[in-house]
Amino acid sequence: MSDQFIKLTVDAVVFGYEEGNISVLLIKRKYDPFKGAWAIPGGFVLNGESLEEAVERELHEETGVKINYLEQLYTFGKPERDPRGRVVSVAYFALVRPNAFKLFASTDAAEVEWFNIKNLPKLSFDHKNILDIAIKRLQGKITYEPLGFELLDKKFPFSDLEKLYTTLLGRDIDRRNFRKKILSLNILDELEEKTSKGSGRPANLFQFNQKRYFQLKKEGIIFEI
Amino acid sequence: MSDQFIKLTVDAVVFGYEEGNISVLLIKRKYDPFKGAWAIPGGFVLNGESLEEAVERELHEETGVKINYLEQLYTFGKPERDPRGRVVSVAYFALVRPNAFKLFASTDAAEVEWFNIKNLPKLSFDHKNILDIAIKRLQGKITYEPLGFELLDKKFPFSDLEKLYTTLLGRDIDRRNFRKKILSLNILDELEEKTSKGSGRPANLFQFNQKRYFQLKKEGIIFEI
DNA sequence: CTCATATGTGTAGTTTATACGCAAAAGTAA
């Protein structure tokens, strides 16, 4: 049987957000094929590990990131997608808080870097396609799942959340209506702390209450922007 | 490297609808493991074929169905999910019109049968899990994608669509509001033909206009129930 | 020709979404 020659990899599109920029984590490949070109981090799945374990291992090995949220994106299986032969890749979609760790490159990666999704380099394999699908998923999903909080600091001012949504959706949002809508969902805790950066009135800090969110979800109340 | 021992299969959850019943297509396994037990149709991916080609080949070989709609569902990769060793399965989700063809069992299948999703037999492998996820996907997706039409005859009375949604969503729908909402989407063509089955006023037949739907979608107008 | 059955349509009341302006709390510069 010829199926024994199919190899399985996992790849992860890792998104981060900082001050109005959505970035994606890429590595510069150390070995052929596509040596020296940029790619999504990933690698072969080992026999004893689950797909998620493989993703976390590869990400840790290659980049040093701490993942905050992980979900399966899509499996790419066209016969000609990898010049090394038949390689099927299960792609994942990850969210991180970029300022919560330091990047470092190792194993298969010569370099690791954040790239703004508006300004991406040429990518290896079919990784451009994978990234496009991941971006669409992120843009679509933040309107009906509370993913945004996974990209912000644990405690954040409302304006950060608003700016994140404006950036991701690529359109203006009415600040007052947005605030009303989010607060009416009752999944944010307003803290006593305030923050002030530069001039302007200091902002109250908020925190996502995941426990309450899951309970509301169980009761059938859905998140929606 | 131990990754060379990972084998790749595709499995397909095939849904059909007839007169108020959502059914799923299962095969009775002819060989071990789980010989004689019911399972979702599927099998190993061959080296030269894409994942979709593998699904269509296996479905055709094992069951004789003609697929009307196919999308990737999820990839299942827990190391212990198959007693034969490390087998990762890319699961698909398919919709068919059951009265458009005849079933026949062959190759790996001893029998093929439609099972109402409310009354399923014990399943092989982790197929119960796969099926549950597929059912959730179907229920979720018909509210924001026009999938229902893929399950009905090309020409259908409005009451068929209504009954399908009632069945899938598991709750009553106001007949008048539902009709208004669907018709306002402007994706159905009202035909001159009428149908009459038994007593009662004959119903106009409708047809889904996929071309118009895609155009509206491109313009940003979304399907939603 | 009457009855049972399924289809086809309109409107009022409620809820949700949208548009929009001004006051409060801080920093900054004269």
Added chain:
DNA sequence: TTACTTTTGCGTATAAACTACACATATGAG
């Protein structure tokens, strides 16, 4: 200290969408 700039925090009026609900019409059956 005071006037000015910047950012946050809040309310209301209008438009749009959703929900609930009842009766007329076209057939088949007896």
